[in-house]
Amino acid sequence: DDLHTEANTDLCAENIDAIAKALELVGDFTLCAAWGELIRERKYLASCLTQINASLCPKTWHSIGEPLKKGHPRHPLYAQTKWPLKPFDLTNYLLFQKL
Numbered sequence: 001d002d003l004h005t006e007a008n009t010d011l012c013a014e015n016i017d018a019i020a021k022a023l024e025l026v027g028d029f030t031l032c033a034a035w036g037e038l039i040r041e042r043k044y045l046a047s048c049l050t051q052i053n054a055s056l057c058p059k060t061w062h063s064i065g066e067p068l069k070k071g072h073p074r075h076p077l078y079a080q081t082k083w084p085l086k087p088f089d090l091t092n093y094l095l096f097q098k099l
Contacts, residue, residue: 007044015048016055023056031061033088036075037068039097046094053090063088071096 004011023029039045063073065083073088 003042012048020055031059033061033063033073034076037072061088061090
């Protein structure tokens with residue numbers, strides 16, 4: 001509920017740069033898609049996610065267990081720790097969801 005209601009393009013760009021720089025330092029890593037249906041709450045989140053995906057391609061994404069019925073990756077608060085990470089096709093998700 002505390003997220004901005006409108007997009008802050010400067011903040012989005014800063015976040016994408018920070019993510020890219022942090023991942024460069026890590027080297028080998030696994031990206032976990034885990035936002036649940038929250039992405040529908042703020043229209044700008046999909047655009048930010050599309051930009052993140054473009055800046056990190058061709059990285060592989062994973063989700064915790066199976067995605068939700070509507071295809072969104074499960075949020076960690078609603079996942080069991082025993083569930084394995086599964087490959088998550090973010091590019092297909094973005095196309096299918098028409099976010």
